[in-house]
Amino acid sequence: MRARMPHDIPERLVRYEAAIEHAPETHAGSWLNDYGKGATRLVVDLGCGKGQFLSALAPQHPDCFFVGIDQEDLCIAYAAQKAIEQGIPNVRYIISDANKLPEQFGEEEISRLRINFPTPFPRAKHAPKRLTYFDRLLVYRKLLTRNGDIILRTDSQPFFDFSLTQFEQAGFDIAELTRDLHATDPGLLSTEYEDRLSEAGARIHALRATMAREPAAEQTAKRSLMDYLPDDLEHIEYVPYGMESAVVNFRNRRRKEARRAARAGKEDVNRNNPSANV
Numbered sequence: 001m002r003a004r005m006p007h008d009i010p011e012r013l014v015r016y017e018a019a020i021e022h023a024p025e026t027h028a029g030s031w032l033n034d035y036g037k038g039a040t041r042l043v044v045d046l047g048c049g050k051g052q053f054l055s056a057l058a059p060q061h062p063d064c065f066f067v068g069i070d071q072e073d074l075c076i077a078y079a080a081q082k083a084i085e086q087g088i089p090n091v092r093y094i095i096s097d098a099n100k101l102p103e104q105f106g107e108e109e110i111s112r113l114r115i116n117f118p119t120p121f122p123r124a125k126h127a128p129k130r131l132t133y134f135d136r137l138l139v140y141r142k143l144l145t146r147n148g149d150i151i152l153r154t155d156s157q158p159f160f161d162f163s164l165t166q167f168e169q170a171g172f173d174i175a176e177l178t179r180d181l182h183a184t185d186p187g188l189l190s191t192e193y194e195d196r197l198s199e200a201g202a203r204i205h206a207l208r209a210t211m212a213r214e215p216a217a218e219q220t221a222k223r224s225l226m227d228y229l230p231d232d233l234e235h236i237e238y239v240p241y242g243m244e245s246a247v248v249n250f251r252n253r254r255r256k257e258a259r260r261a262a263r264a265g266k267e268d269v270n271r272n273n274p275s276a277n278v
């Protein structure tokens with residue numbers, strides 16, 4: 001069942017609009033000048049959700065200015081509400097699709113791009129929508145400062161492994177990597193999805209990528225996230241967010257294949273050993 005959309009989102013967007021930037025393109029190249037008030041680093045949270053993470057992170061880092069971007073106005077309404085109610089001066093939110101980044105930020109302007117629990121889009125044909133797809137990484141390269149980096153967190157092992165191929169081919173080095181962030185680095189601030197998915201049994205995969213080499217001409221990795229799942233799907237303890245139905249279908253297909261193979265094997269035995277039919 002779909003969650004019901006609260007009716008008051010338009011009113012909330014107006015009530016908390018002081019934390020929302022409606023004309024982000026007018027700040028491209030000058031975010032820190034326009035808003036920074038002494039901040040020296042611009043940090044962007046792409047697909048920021050309802051702002052739990054930035055609301056906790058921004059007050060700890062007055063030397064940074066934070067911009068949260070999400071395509072859902074509901075998310076930005078709640079994120080902006082947190083910023084206003086908590087009186088956080090160094091954050092603004094944008095309702096926008098990630099495709100618009102090059103219009104909204106100047107070249108070499110972003111010090112750090114955070115991508116937390118991006119929508120996985122498991123199917124091969126939707127791979128370009130993933131926020132870590134090769135073409136997008138090439139765009140981020142232009143917007144990041146020379147020493148800039150990208151931090152990715154996800155519950156999804158297949159998404160993470162796919163992303164590693166993309167970072168590699170887009171000319172990034174992986175400066176830090178963990179398959180269990182909460183064990184490696186307990187006490188870090190968490191996002192809404194991180195809390196929810198950790199409670200459901202997820203281990204959090206995380207990496208920090210820095211620009212290292214010239215990118216490849218194109219990406220050549222397999223695009224379906226099913227290709228990055230382990231072979232033994234029967235025994236995986238945690239099914240990544242957004243891949244539930246894909247994993248169920250895949251498991252059923254494998255079971256059917258196994259049953260068919262077992263039946264074919266039995267028929268072979270019977271054919272080779274007619275007395276078995278007696």
Ligand SMILES: C[S@@+](CC[C@H](N)C(=O)[O-])C[C@H]1O[C@@H](n2cnc3c(N)ncnc32)[C@H](O)[C@@H]1O
Pocket residue numbers: 046047048049050069070071072075096097098099115116117118119191192193194
């Ligand atoms: C799974 S949620 C994660 C939210 C938050 N980062 C967290 O960790 O709790 C993914 C978010 O990314 C947003 N999103 C997905 N694709 C996007 C895109 N192309 N541009 C902007 N936002 C996007 C969705 O609207 C959603 O709020």
